Amino acid sequence: DAGVIQSPRHEVTEMGQEVTLRCKPISGHNSLFWYRQTMMRGLELLIYFNNNVPIDDSGMPEDRFSAKMPNASFSTLKIQPSEPRDSAVYFCASSLSGGAPTDTQYFGPGTRLTVL
């Protein structure tokens, strides 16, 4: 299996622009997670899906952030409009079953976002 696939790997954009990050989870995994990692705040869970349904989006910073999972093999995280403080590495992770206590997560390589 190719693992979790994220695109793009790097994104540089200007403040105010729309940014869309993409993720393909591991085939057969039912749960998908979006994280943001910064030096100051560490790794933060933004949102996660079970069977394509958003379960917990309490980590989404504000209305500028939105996430979708139209099918089991694809998810997007959109920031509109982007701001410099959104600069971070965004990770997508998937797991067999997010609700199972011993579930472990498989991370993608991340998207490094820089907002100028």
Place this chain on the structure above:
Amino acid sequence: SQQGEEDPQALSIQEGENATMNCSYKTSINNLQWYRQNSGRGLVHLILIRSNEREKHSGRLRVTLDTSKKSSSLLITASRAADTASYFCATRSMNTGANSKLTFGKGITLSVRP
């Protein structure tokens, strides 16, 4: 606030030495997991220890869990330069329903000098 807090924040050792990293948490857990992150990469799961377990081994890794002290330690024996990475503990709360999620600490940066 983060559930897991790792200690120390950074650790530098010589190749061949053992590395010990600690994690403390605040609430009751179902299990605790350790992940590794190499520079510029995603996190990779290393080992999981359940709340009813006290010690677990996997290759050169040894994890202990003390639920009375709400702490865990990760020991890497005979370290290698390739072990240089950041290490994160993550806790799964006792709520095992659909809203149970992993909460990650801020990580420990381990440098192994050749």
